[in-house]
Amino acid sequence: MDPIRAALVVALLQTPDRFRSKRQLWAYSGLAIEKHGSGEYRYVEGQLRRSPKAVALRGLNKNHNHDLKSILKSASVRASTAAGPLHEFYEDLLAKGVKPSMARLTLARKIAAIILIVWKKGEHFDGEHLKPQAA
Numbered sequence: 322m323d324p325i326r327a328a329l330v331v332a333l334l335q336t337p338d339r340f341r342s343k344r345q346l347w348a349y350s351g352l353a354i355e356k357h358g359s360g361e362y363r364y365v366e367g368q369l370r371r372s373p374k375a376v377a378l379r380g381l382n383k384n385h386n387h388d389l390k391s392i393l394k395s396a397s398v399r400a401s402t403a404a405g406p407l408h409e410f411y412e413d414l415l416a417k418g419v420k421p422s423m424a425r426l427t428l429a430r431k432i433a434a435i436i437l438i439v440w441k442k443g444e445h446f447d448g449e450h451l452k453p454q455a456a
Contacts, residue, residue: 322396322432322436326392326395326396329388329392330389330392330436333386333388333389333392334346334389334440337437337440337441338441340437343430343433343434343437346433346434346436346437347430347433348382348385349385349386349389350385350386350389350390350393350433351381351382351383351385351386351387351389351390352381352385352390352393352426352429352430352433353381353382354379354380354381354382355379355380355381355382355383356376356379357376357379358374358376360372360374361376381426393429393432393433394425394429396429396432397425397426397428397429397432398425400428400432401424401425401428406448407428407431407432410428410431411424411425411428414427414428
């Protein structure tokens with residue numbers, strides 16, 4: 322991230338203590354996936370059972386900070402084209418068969434998570450933050 326984007330992120334987020342987890346930051350920045358469903362349970366032979374219907378995905382959340390989303394998405398585009406550990410992470414996603422648009426979204430989420438970790442803990446960036454984790 323360049324100094325201008327970093328300054329804008331600090332100005333927009335104000336303090337890292339606003340977010341308990343990376344998922345809250347993703348929702349605030351418009352990188353969270355919305356799911357909607359109704360009829361999650363139904364009665365089968367008098368027993369309440371979970372419906373086999375899948376929950377409908379509706380895309381990214383609409384209620385978010387537009388400036389922050391723009392900064393994170395532009396940072397992910399920049400990181401996906403420039404050499405470095407983030408580019409390697411992006412290339413690994415593409416090699417696994419992930420669509421480029423989804424790979425950039427994943428990279429933007431990873432950048433947001435790294436920003437939160439580095440800011441909260443006062444650490445320097447470490448390539449260990451790029452290792453895949455269980456969701």
